[in-house]
Amino acid sequence: MNLLEEISKEINLPESSIYVMKDQLEDQLPLHQHPKSQILLVEGGLAFLETTNKQFYIPARHYVWIPPDVAHHVKFNTSGITITNIYFQDEKDLEHTFYGQIGIYPVTNLIWEMIRMAEQWQGKIHLGDWRYEFLTTFKHTLPQISTHPLPIVLPTTANPRLIPLLKYLAAHLTEMLDMPAVAEKFGLSVRTLTRLFQLHLGTSFLQYIKLLRIVAAMEMLLNGDKNISEVAYAVGYSNIAAFSNSFQQSVNSRPSEFVRLRNKQKTAASFHV
Known part of the structure; x- marks a missing residue:
């Protein structure tokens, strides 16, 4: 089993779980996709999110929302960068404008504190755990807070x-x-x-x-x-x-x-x- 298969299995199963990962593994993966939606926070530098036809720039104090099944690849401009990922369960919510498209948004103080708390919980979080409820509420809060995406998209x-x-x-x-x-x-x-x-x-x-x-x-x-x-x-x-x-x-x-x-x-x- 290669690295992508190993990580994908860990993140995606079971489908109802939420997965938290603070690591730089994303840049080691080729263009790939997940059946789960994903929030990715950048610290310490500028990250590049590439899709099949666009390149998004994620500066400090910003996060990117990635809908499920969107092929992407992450690159960093420095070795000192830190990436926090949260992979969310599928709630059939792609009809909402926020959840259905890639977007880069400023990190408010509230989002910052919630991610700071969440990143302590490395690995799978299952339904029934209070942390699961916390992260689900966090996900549901994002469209109310993040209303102005950053328009830095460079086509490739x-x-x-x-x-x-x-x-x-x-x-x-x-x-x-x-x-x-x-x-x-x-x-x-x-x-x-x-x-x-x-x-x-x-x-x-x-x-x-x-x-x-x-x-x-x-x-x-x-x-x-x-x-x-x-x-x-x-x-x-x-x-x-x-x-x-x-x-x-x-x-x-x-x-x-x-x-x-x-x-x-x-x-x-x-x-x-």
Whole structure:
């Protein structure tokens, strides 16, 4: 039995159980899915949740809700990251908007305290246990608390013409990245490049660049090696106000608030330990 089969059996049986796991095993698994829904909390860095056609970014002090049977793979940007997973029983609740789609949400103080309590209970929790009732109530509370998902979703593609171009964009964020110039560099017309982005990525060239810059900024801010001004210039913004406004539109918080939440989470995690 391989690692995926072993973990899946442990998590998914019996179907009525809830499973709590605080570990980094998820990044060792290939693209996979569970018949149970899942909440995944990130601490200490930025995590990447990949599905078959999208890449979601989970920053500090945020969690992701994963519906059952959604294929996914988790990657980390640092070895110091901690992941807490809770796998919930199927209650046939996918008709609710919250439960039926992947979403990334800020961790409120209430959610933080409830997850802090739950992560002490490693392993299976069965019906009839008071902890089961606690976690079920926690699950039912989430749609009432988490009403504004984080809109940081970067589409991915296996298209051979776009893969090298997207790598080039990620490596040259400090530059202007003018669409005609990029198209010419890769032997494409502007019209063809526009069509490729819409067809395979479902977004425009400019919107993709904007998201790419914000994601890179999030990583830098979480690493803490640069201040906000340095980060802005490093991802291609010459104007700090423009960077702050763009960041706020994408992440629902200013860069300074994002850094504050990162520091708050680190302090809380250290205190918890």
